[in-house]
Amino acid sequence: xxxxxxxxxxxxxxxxxxxxxxxxxxxxxxxxxxxxxxxxxxxxxxxxxxxxxxxxxxxxxxxxxxxxxxxxxxxxxxxxxxxxxxxxxxxxxxxxxxxxxxxxxxxxxxxxxxxxxxxxxxxxxxxxxxxxxxxxxxxxxxxxxxxxxxxxxxxxxxxxxxxxxxxxxxxxxxxxxxxxxxxxxxxxxxxxxxxxxxxxxxxxxxxxxxxxxx
Amino acid sequence: xxxxxxxxxxxxxxxxxxxxxxxxxxxxxxxxxxxxxxxxxxxxxxxxxxxxxxxxxxxxxxxxxxxxxxxxxxxxxxxxxxxxxxxxxxxxxxxxxxxxxxxxxxxxxxxxxxxxxxxxxxxxxxxxxxxxxxxxxxxxxxxxxxxxxxxxxxxxxxxxxxxxxxxxxxxxxxxxxxxxxxxxxxxxxxxxxxxxxxxxxxxxxxxxxxxxxx
Numbered sequence: 001x002x003x004x005x006x007x008x009x010x011x012x013x014x015x016x017x018x019x020x021x022x023x024x025x026x027x028x029x030x031x032x033x034x035x036x037x038x039x040x041x042x043x044x045x046x047x048x049x050x051x052x053x054x055x056x057x058x059x060x061x062x063x064x065x066x067x068x069x070x071x072x073x074x075x076x077x078x079x080x081x082x083x084x085x086x087x088x089x090x091x092x093x094x095x096x097x098x099x100x101x102x103x104x105x106x107x108x109x110x111x112x113x114x115x116x117x118x119x120x121x122x123x124x125x126x127x128x129x130x131x132x133x134x135x136x137x138x139x140x141x142x143x144x145x146x147x148x149x150x151x152x153x154x155x156x157x158x159x160x161x162x163x164x165x166x167x168x169x170x171x172x173x174x175x176x177x178x179x180x181x182x183x184x185x186x187x188x189x190x191x192x193x194x195x196x197x198x199x200x201x202x203x204x205x206x207x208x209x210x211x212x213x214x
Numbered sequence: 215x216x217x218x219x220x221x222x223x224x225x226x227x228x229x230x231x232x233x234x235x236x237x238x239x240x241x242x243x244x245x246x247x248x249x250x251x252x253x254x255x256x257x258x259x260x261x262x263x264x265x266x267x268x269x270x271x272x273x274x275x276x277x278x279x280x281x282x283x284x285x286x287x288x289x290x291x292x293x294x295x296x297x298x299x300x301x302x303x304x305x306x307x308x309x310x311x312x313x314x315x316x317x318x319x320x321x322x323x324x325x326x327x328x329x330x331x332x333x334x335x336x337x338x339x340x341x342x343x344x345x346x347x348x349x350x351x352x353x354x355x356x357x358x359x360x361x362x363x364x365x366x367x368x369x370x371x372x373x374x375x376x377x378x379x380x381x382x383x384x385x386x387x388x389x390x391x392x393x394x395x396x397x398x399x400x401x402x403x404x405x406x407x408x409x410x411x412x413x414x415x416x417x418x419x420x421x422x423x424x425x426x427x428x
Contacts (some may be wrong), residue, residue: 018410080416157423173425190422198231198323207407211405
């Protein structure tokens with residue numbers, strides 16, 4: 001199947017994990033065929049929107065039949081790279097780092113968690129639920145040696161930018177940033193995904209505060 | 215100032231916390247006047263987009279002068295309800311619950327964190343960094359008595375829907391859901407904000423896996 005991965009809008013890309021998530025759920029309930037109309041209803045998207053989104057990546061589905069759920073899920077999984085097993089580290093193994101490590105099934109998403117790094121002597125050398133915690137002073141050597149591709153940043157804002165530059169030099173290509181600060185760099189060879197939990201919380205507050213006005 | 219809070223699109227509402235965040239940053243760097251063009255450049259939005267977004271909520275800014283940063287931040291803060299101090303609980307004080315409690319400055323965002331609830335006898339009655347942990351069996355009584363408005367759900371998917379129904383009955387109006395499951399209910403008197411950390415991670419993986427193809 002030809003993949004047209006060029007020039008796909010960010011909003012389509014952002015919807016791919018959502019498709020993947022919903023298709024996984026359908027499979028869990030033993031539904032293996034779905035029309036764009038049905039998929040649209042559960043995902044709260046329109047059928048044409050779904051057809052248009054998926055057409056960016058190839059020819060899925062058949063007129064009159066709909067989509068084969070398992071096939072579509074697998075294809076989207078391949079596009080997202082869930083089989084890639086990218087080597088990943090956590091930088092900063094405090095509360096948020098530990099929570100993320102426990103909360104997310106990294107291997108299912110295409111990541112291979114290889115180590116955590118911290119500067120706290122008390123936890124260096126220990127093991128957190130199977131995550132080896134190493135000294136931040138060895139991070140460059142470790143990333144170069146192990147060909148680490150992804151770093152999850154659970155460190156304060158003031159050191160994040162520096163760490164990104166250091167790790168970029170050591171070959172890291174993607175950063176998942178939990179510092180509550182929108183990290184931007186001018187390098188085109190790395191990608192940064194900023195997580196803004198507080199934006200989500202404030203949106204919720206807005207909706208609570210305004211729901212009675214509607 | 216007249217607020218036109220009706221029929222504002224979800225995407226505009228979702229950008230409000232981002233405006234708030236950027237305006238806070240400008241103030242920290244002592245910038246107190248900004249044009250829509252300048253704001254657009256740092257936020258990666260167009261100037262007309264910014265003017266259109268903000269016009270949904272009132273008349274901000276002056277032709278030829280731009281926006282007064284501190285005034286605009288305060289107005290957006292009021293719209294978001296940062297002064298409201300909504301009583302909030304955390305349901306499930308495990309790793310993710312603790313991490314969220316530590317990571318986010320709730321009072322700054324308009325929430326007043328009053329207690330955590332868990333079913334684990336070992337932690338009930340203890341105090342985590344100032345958060346009192348109570349038994350889940352007392353949650354209804356507590357919420358009714360204290361007029362709790364927001365619940366942060368850090369519990370497994372299979373119990374989330376039931377807890378939402380119970381807490382709705384006890385007067386809770388907003389739910390911030392970390393169960394990795396898109397919680398949907400048919401009640402129009404409550405609002406739910408689902409957090410999908412994994413979607414953000416998978417988007418990052420897509421971008422890493424495809425950046426060399428572009």
